[in-house]
Amino acid sequence: MKILVTPRSFAKHDPKPLEMLLEKGFEIVQNPYQRPLVEEEITELIKDVDGVIIGVDPLTRNVLEKAENLKAISKYGVGVDNIDLDYAKERGIKISRTVGANFNAVADFTVCLMLAVARKINVIDRECRRNNWNKIMTMEIYGKTLGVVGTGNIGKGVIKRSKGFDMNILAYDVYPDEKFAKEYGVKYVSLEELYKNADVISLHVPLTEDTYKMIGKRELHMMKKNAILINTARGGLIDEEALYEALKENVIYGAGIDVFEHEPPTNKKLFELDNMVISSHNGASTYEAVDNMGLMAVENLVRDLFS
Structure with missing residues (x-):
């Protein structure tokens, strides 16, 4: 299975979340730009992935329509206003959040x-x-x-x-x-x-x-x-x-x-x-919160992909 990971802070402090994905045999595609992706960029990266760990990048209907293999979205955080929830539900794509992590x-x-x-x-x-x-x-x-x-x-x-x-x-x-x-x-x-x-x-x-x-x-x-x-x-x-x-x-x-x-x-x-x-959307940017969000995002994604 192929996974897209967009948050820039993912596994930067503690490599365990990344190691967990690798242990499951996932092929991992990471954000190459070191900033939030725009719609055109994420459309190209997401088109053949099975799951995504998403930050604030746009998962609009236009993006999701190109992600034909997508089965699960794991939000790295709690706000889901950047995700077209109605279309994801229509497609049967599972969505999770890291509630309480940050x-x-x-x-x-x-x-x-x-x-x-x-x-x-x-x-x-x-x-x-x-x-x-x-x-x-x-x-x-x-x-x-x-x-x-x-x-x-x-x-x-x-x-x-x-x-x-x-x-x-x-x-x-x-x-x-x-x-x-x-x-x-x-x-x-x-x-x-x-x-x-x-x-x-x-x-x-x-x-x-x-x-x-x-x-x-x-x-x-x-x-x-x-x-x-x-x-x-x-x-x-x-x-x-x-x-x-x-x-x-x-x-x-x-x-x-x-x-x-x-x-x-x-x-x-x-x-x-x-x-x-x-401030630059920095409220959740602590070592503790990033570690918690990374672990929870991976656990949620693995659960949804294999359940």
């Missing part, structure tokens, strides 16, 4: 972005390198109100960490976890109430038709002037043009963004903003 890494990184934006770490670092030792005024997050949109594993992880900062917690979820809320002092509210009252707003929902550009000009103008917006979930949840205008005009204090609708971002104006900390 939630600690992403929760850590979310809090990291909160602090980096609040304390303007990017600006301070840049100015120090220019030998500018003037003090830069910033904002604390201790004791402030955190609004978490989506209380799955990562959202809950962020809430747990925020308790160390004595933050008040507001949350929104289509399926509230009342037991968790009671244990950690979380108050479930409407999205509008959360946007209006939170000092820090952190997004942890999948990208769907309902959540696409869920944060636009209207929602940004609901927020406090000192609000910080964090997105470590999925690009496309935020209208990036509206975010640019809001940050440029100081409608909100700042933003920490790890994910963009197009990566790298096509809107280069975002790079000019001092009140935005930008």
Whole structure:
């Protein structure tokens, strides 16, 4: 059997996931470009494979139609918005995700972005390198109100960490976890109430038709002037043009963004903003998370190909 592996970090730290595939006798094709593949590139690589371990590369209908032998897709992560799920189901292609493998890494990184934006770490670092030792005024997050949109594993992880900062917690979820809320002092509210009252707003929902550009000009103008917006979930949840205008005009204090609708971002104006900390979809990039995702992705793929 032939396997395509697209994530660049796969088996880079621990070779065991790759060794597991080789032990099963798989012929392995790896991403030759060291970046996310575009549709034309992955179409060429996937056309005769039996299984794929996929990162953020596009598995559109056009791509999948060319993969005539494909039986299983193993997502290296949890978000599946880059996969045409309906067509895969129509074809009987099995799909798995590495649920729980990276939630600690992403929760850590979310809090990291909160602090980096609040304390303007990017600006301070840049100015120090220019030998500018003037003090830069910033904002604390201790004791402030955190609004978490989506209380799955990562959202809950962020809430747990925020308790160390004595933050008040507001949350929104289509399926509230009342037991968790009671244990950690979380108050479930409407999205509008959360946007209006939170000092820090952190997004942890999948990208769907309902959540696409869920944060636009209207929602940004609901927020406090000192609000910080964090997105470590999925690009496309935020209208990036509206975010640019809001940050440029100081409608909100700042933003920490790890994910963009197009990566790298096509809107280069975002790079000019001092009140935005930008990251390259790096939330899950820890040794521990990469090892966990690699092992789980291989286990899922092997199970689905031989079951």
